[in-house]
Amino acid sequence: MKTTFYMSLLLAGLHAVAHGQLLPSHHNGHDTNEHIHHAHEAVACLKLVPNNADFAFQFFKEITLEAPNKNIFFSPVSISTAFAMLALGARSTTQTQILEGLTFNLTEIQEKEIQEGFHNLIHMLSHPEGGVQLNMGNAIFLTEKLKPLKKFLDDAKALYQLEAFTTDFNNPMEAEKQINDYIERKTHGKIADLVKDMDPQTVMLLATFVFFKGSWEKPFKPEHTEEREFFVDPEMTVKVPMMHQTGRFDLYFDEELSCTVVRLHYNGSATAFLVLPAKGKMKQLEETLVKETVQEWSEHLFQSLVSLYFPKFSISGSYEITNTLSKMGIVDVFTDQADLSGITGTPDLKVSKVVHKAALDVDERGTEAAAGTAAEILTLSIHPTIEFNRPFLMLIFDRDTNSTLFIGKIVNPTISS
Template identity: 45%
Template sequence: MRSAGGRGEIKVRRELQPRKRVPGLANRARTGQEKRNPQRLVLETPSQNVFFSPMSVSTSLAMLSLGAHSITKTQILEGLGFNLTHTPESAIHRGFQHLVHSLTDPSKDLALKMGSALFVKKELQLQENFLGNVKRLYEAEVFSTDFSNPSIAQAKINCHVKKKTQGKVVDIIQGLDLLTAMVLVNHIFFKAKWDKPFYPAYTRKNFPFLVGKQVTVRVPMMHQKEQFAFGMDTELNCFVLQMDYKGDAMAFFVLPNKGKMRQLEQALSARTLRKWSHSLQKRWIEVFIPKFSISASYNLETILPKMGIQNVFDENADFSGITKRDSLQLSKATHKAVLDVSEEGTEAAAATATKFIVRSKDGPSYFTVSFNRTFLIMITNKATDSILFLGKVENPTKS
């Protein structure tokens, strides 16, 4: 794994006409942010590569809810999967606060950075309570921005995101206009080394990968024989391989049996992931995984209404908790993420001396698994038990 970067962006524009450390809490935030986003985005694009950060999307929306009132607030939080009867709003935000803080702790073994920023029209008067909560709970940066020159404002925001994701996510904002009043940005960046890296000399340069039912493309296929946590989910008809990173993260590669991808997609949930993490057993595996790079962008305004988050986009939006005088509604919600998978797991291209043990014929028996057709990949954080990134690789040759 080289690196993965993602960010969720929410742009709020002015209406033309004004209207007349607590683990239990972290678990609640985790459960809500994983309940609907993964399945919805995967199902929306049945024949395309998918890659996004449930954490990034959910944090952006939870942060936005701080300034929402009435049904607008309810739709956002319930759309994220929270039961407001059982979970107070204050507990939800404290849970996200714990997650944000956990993901920004420095580590020598992996780079995992998450943050938020508000770009606010300089004439806009923000509610002090909203501004304080955004900074305290989500550690957000706030920038006074001149939206009277949309191209300059757009360049400023894009530059910020590019810098925060170390150049991985570029030109995320497109088409700002004079009506823009505020842009809310959430970014997440991930870079880690495999605990058991692949040896580049063993990568097969021209390996067949099945796209769909009949088309075959050629990809570089990484290869190694090692002990990994591995198992077969007989209920979902798929193989599951867990590969650890150095540090507090791991990846799950999931290969469904032919014709069973739809069943797997519909069953995706945090509970399924926890079931796998507790049931997999270490065994000798000969594994083939493509070396690839994919990216994906999503206009969430077409997806969020299907999750019940509807009022934010129309004249019924109530964001009176954000600004004192101006009436706001959500005009655009965009998310983009990038994933690179390679032998050593670092972003740097320099080769390093990695371990590869050639086993004799009378060595331990091993199972061979080849990810040479559509598969899922999930990157999780062990400390918070959260899904950082989720992807479906339909065609590894398409970036």
């Protein structure tokens, strides 16, 4: 019988706020060496980009099948980072399944390159440009009798900034408190009570977290927010606080997928794609969304003067994703066939549970945002209105690394979890 451990992946909130003065979205005053180092990191990251994007949209498809007509919010980069780190301690078929489940073709890219790529990705995402706060981290909680190999800990610390803690799982309440307090502190209070009802048989828990806080490049004014109707489905309508601004936005109408795409930038290097399918077309979009679709949208965006309505909302998603990952080919690591001997030197360890928790806040926060900014003078002409008043997708990308930070499907913005 294998010893099992819980693997908790979590993402703590995206907080889209608008406050303070607008910051330039490029580096200032960095020396040449830093730029060269940044360029090297970017090259290593870029090798991962197509695979990480494929994984993101495959995972999205699986989750939407499991939770149809529900709000969805998760961080693909958080999940793939945690499993790439787990692959450090995996051997034989277990390791191959993990890396191939993350959509890597091992005849085209070596494990060493994958690990280096994730290392650089974490470093770049943890040092974003001004205006965006993005913290990523990994922690391992171990029972005292489980002695991980020095090589695994050294490699995981060097590559994934791993922090390691000794935990008494025989006292589940105390263990839960230690882990939850750590996570809550690291995620600025956004994720509380990640683990509960812990199995006293647990010997190791792996947690990965991402915390993101961004301010809109073009903030919404709170005084323009008003209650409006949101059409959840043909039978259900709810009232939501709807933010509003008129201005020039990046737009694209995808006739093939019957959806409207609006791109909003945050200060710094993060970008949001807001995707509004025509009535009855969400399912088609979910089934066909791939990285090439997003690439096509990016290439065809055009600037247009529009009146934009977008809801102010908070949602969170909590998922037990063992089953989802098994469907994507990551199977052995959850069974007695698991070979995680690279972690402890013995093959008696398997992953029992994978939890992923994510939270999303979107608001217009900060009345002082308008203080130092020039007002945009708009001629009074008839311009189109785009109102996100029915289920939509929200995709958040990091421009520096082309990473899919978050994918959200907002079906009902009044339901927070």
